[in-house]
Amino acid sequence: MELIRQRFEGEPSGSRKQTALYLAIRRLILDGELRPGSPLPPTRQLTSELGLSRSTLVRVYEQLLVEGYLQSRGGSGTMVSEALPVAAASHAPRGRLSGHGTSLSRRGVDIAQHANSNPIQGGAFVPGMPDVGLFPFETWRRLLSKHLRFEQRHLARYSHGGYGPLKAVLADYLRAARMMTCSPRQILILNGSHQAIDLCARMLCDDGDRVWMEDPGYWGASNVLRANGLRIDPIPVDDQGISLPAPDPASPPRLIFVTPSSQYPTGVVMSLSRRMQLLELATTHNAWVIEDDYDNEIRYHPYTIGSLFGQARSPRVIHLGTFSKTMFPGLRLAYLVVPEHLAEAFAIGNAELYREGRMIEQAALADFIDEGHLSSHLRRVRIIYQERRNALRRAIESRLGNLVSTTGGLAGLHLPYFFNQPLDDVALSQEVLDAGMVLRPLSMYYADARRSRSGMLLGFAAVDAASIEAAADRLCRIVERRLAREQCEVRQRPGLDRASAERP
Template sequence: MPDAVPPLSFNPAGIELDRRHGLSRQLYQALRGRVLDGRLASGTRLPASRDLAAALSISRNSVVRAYDQLYAEGFIEGRVGDGTYVAKLSPLAMPSGKLSTKPSTGFSTGLPTALSTVQLDSPVFSSSKVIHSNALERVEKHHLAQPPSGPPRAFRVGVPAFDLFPFDVWAKLNAAFWRKPDLQQLCYGDAQGDARLRGLVAAYLRSSRGLHCSAEQIVITSGAQQAISLCAQLLVDPGDIVAVENPGYRAAGHAFAVAGGDVRGVPVDSDGLDCAALAALDHCRLAYVTPSHQYPTGVVMSLARRLELLAWAGRNDGWIVEDDYDGEYRYSGAPLAPLAALDRGGRVLYVGTFGKVAFPALRLGYLVLPPGLVDAFARRRAVDVRHSEVSTQAVMAEFMAAGHFQRHIRRMRRAALARRDALLAGWPEAVAGVGAMPTVVAGLHVTVPVQGIERERELIAQATCVGVEINGLSSYWLPATAPSQICAGMVLGFAAVPPAAIGTALASLAKAWGIR
C-alpha cells in the first residue's frame, strides 16, 4: 500500500505587510490572492495562527481575524484535529484553471460590450414603441404590488433601523450646504454623480469590500432600483433571455421584463444560484444575483459557486448584475467580498444602496461598472433625470468624509444584531406546519419554512389580524413557476422596530397562532 501523500507546505515568504494599515485585512488579501492565482493550491496546509504570527512578526489576533474571513468566504477549511487547509476548488470553476489577482483596468481586446442595440438617443427608449407585444404581455405577468407605506412595524421586510439615523447631524450638514452653497454646484451636474461622493464611495468599497474600483467607474443613481433598471435598459434587447434567481427579488425581474427581456427563473440551493441550471439556458448572457444574502432565502453564495458563475459569464460573453443590497450586515467577521471583487474580466456590474444603512426615502444608490460601460450608462441616465439631486449627494459626501457614515454603519449593525436576537429568542416554537427557525448570519430578514401554501396564507392572515406584517415566501416566485416547485414560508424583517416592539409582536403572534 503506497504511503499517503503529505500535504503541500505553505511558505509565508513574500508576504509583505504595511504596519501603518490594518494587518489582518492585508494578510487576508495576500492569502486570498495566492489561492486565486494558484500559488496556494487546494489541499495546502496552512500554519497554525500562532506560528504564522511569529513568522510575520504580527499579533496572533491579526492572523485569527484573517483566517476567520477566509473561512467565511470559503477559501480555507478546518479539519478536526488536523489543522487548516486551502479549500478544494474545482479548476473548472475558474477561467483557464485560475483567476488573476491583477485588478482589471478595462476590457480585454475583442471583448464585446454587448450593449442593447436600441439607440441611446431615442426619446422612446423604454416606450411601447420599443417593447413589442410579447414583451408587454410579460410586463403584465410581472405586475408588482407597491411596497407597504406608513410607519415601520414588525416584521416589515427591507427596512433598516432608520429610527437610529443621526437626523440631527444630517440636518446640520444640510443646513451648512444651503447656508452658503457653491454656485457651481447649483448648475447642471455630472450625469455620473457628484465627483466627491463617487470618490468616497470608491474608497469605502475598497476598504470594506476589497473591491478595487475608482470614482470614474461609479454612477450615482436614485436608489438600487434605478441602478437595476439602467442595467435592463442598456444590456437587454427585446426577446433576450435574462436569468434571475427563483425565488428572488421580483422588482428586478419586473425591470428586465419592462425592457423586453424574456425573464427565466433559475433555482437557488444551499450554495446560491444553480449554475448548472443557468448553463442549460441557451443564448442567455445576463444573470441577476444577490450573492451576499440571497433575497429572500438568505443563502450566502459559496466561493465555488461564485467562481463558477464568473466562469459562465466569461464563456458566454455575458454580464452579471450583482445586487449587494444589505452586504453591510454580517454578524460575524467583516462583510464578504462581493463577486465584483473576484471579477477580472469586466463582467460584473455591482449595485449598491444607501437605503439599507440610512433610510429608504433617501433614494440614493450607485453602480460600479466595468470601465467600458461607464459613458453609456451616464448618458442613458441623463436622458431620464439629467443628474441626481445635488444637495443630497453633497451632504452624503460630507457625512462620509467626516466619519459619520462608518460610525453609523457600526451602530446599525449592532442594532440589527440585537433585533435579530430578540426575534430568535422570542420566536414561538411548535407552531403547526412551521419549520425550524434557521441560523441568521447576515442581512435584515430571515425566511422560516412552512408546510404548504395554504398553511402559509392562514398564518399570515392570522398575523395581519393582530397587526403583524409578514410576507409569504410563495409570492417571491416568478409567475411561470410550476406550482409543484413553489415552496412556502414566512419572510420576516427584523430590523424595522426595536427589540421591545419585536417582543410585543411575538406575543401577539403566539396568541393569534394559539401558542401558550
C-alpha cells in the same frame, strides 16, 4: 341649475367656494352632463341659489371663458362652448380604469399584476425597513446646511454621472469595505436600486433577451427587468446560492441577477465554488452579472465577504449598492460600479434617460462617509439589530419549534421561516394583517410554482426588542390557529391521502 348645485355641494368642504364652483362646472362639462351649446344660468340667479356673491360667480364664469369651456354671445347669455367635442366621459369617467385591457399598455398590465410593494412601511414585521429613529439626523442636517449656507451654483445644476467628490469617497470606501478596486469614473450615482437595474436593462439588453434570476428572489428586480421586455428564467437557490444550469448554447442568458453576499430572501451566502462557476459562465457566454450587494453592510459576523466585482478576472460584473438600508429609504440614492469600458456609455445613458440631480444630498453624503459618520452609524445599528434579531429568533423558535426552519440570519434586516407542514402562507398573511402586523408570505418570492415553499419573511429592524417579543407571541398564536384549522379541514376531506397531505 340643479346639476350645478348638486355638483357644487359635492365638492370637498375644504375647497374655497370660488374654486369649488369652478371645479363643479368644469367637471359637468368634461363628463358631458353640460353639453356644447347648453346655456348656463345667469349669475344673478345662481347668487341666491348657491349663497355666493355675484362677484365670485362672475370670476368663475370669466375663468371658464378664458380657458375655452364657455362662450358668451351678446344678448344670448353664457353657454358651454360649441367648439368642444361631445364628451365621451359620461360613458367612462375620467380617472377610473374600466379594465386593465383597455386602459393600460401590455407592459402596464404586467407591472400592475406583478406588483408586490407594500404601502405599510413600519411596525412588526415589515421586512427591509431600518429603524430610521436610529439615524443621526442632526448630523445629516448639519451637513446639508453646510452646502445650503452659501450660494452653490454647481450643486443646483444637472450632474453627469454624479457628484465627483462622492464618487471619489465611494471608491475609497469600496476598496476598504468590499475589497474592490475601481476608479471614481466607474461609479454612477442613481435614484435607488430600481433605477440602477432599469439602466442596466436599457443599456445592455434588447427585447426578448434572457435573464437568469434567483428563485426565490427579489420581485422588484424581476418586475423592472420584465417591464423592459426581457424573458425571466427562474434559477433555483440552495444552501450554496444560485444553482447554475448549463446554458443553452443557442439561447444563453444576457443578464444574471444575483444577491451573493446575502441572498434575498433566504439569506444564504453564495459559496466560493458557485462564485467561480458563475464568473466562468459569464465570461464564456458573454453574459453580464448584476451583483446586488444587498444587506452586506449590516452583518452579524466579523468577516467581510468579498464582492464578485473584486473577485472577477474579466469585466463581466456590475456592482449595485444602495444607502436605503444603511441610512434611510427616503434618501433614494444608490450607485453602480461598472467596468471601465462601459463607464462613459452608462453615464450618457443615465443623463439622457433620467436627468440627474440631487447634488446637495450627494455632497452631504460625501461628507457623511468621509467624516466617518456612516461607519459609526453602522457599528451602532449592527449591535441593536442583532439584539432584535435574537429576540425574534427566541420568540418564534421557542413557540413554533419543529413547525418552522430558517436559513441565513448572518446579515440583513429580516429572517425567513419556512413551514415544515402544509400551511397557506398567503391566507395567513391576511390574518396577520388583520391583527395589525405585516407578514410577507415566502411563497410569493417564487416564480416557479413547482419549487414554491410556504413560510414567513419577518423583518425585525424597525421594532424594539420588547415589542418584538409581544408581537411574535401574537403572531405565533395566529399561526397555530391557522395550522389547526387547516389540519381539521384536511381530516374532513373524504378520500384524501393523509400521508401526501402532510408533506410540506
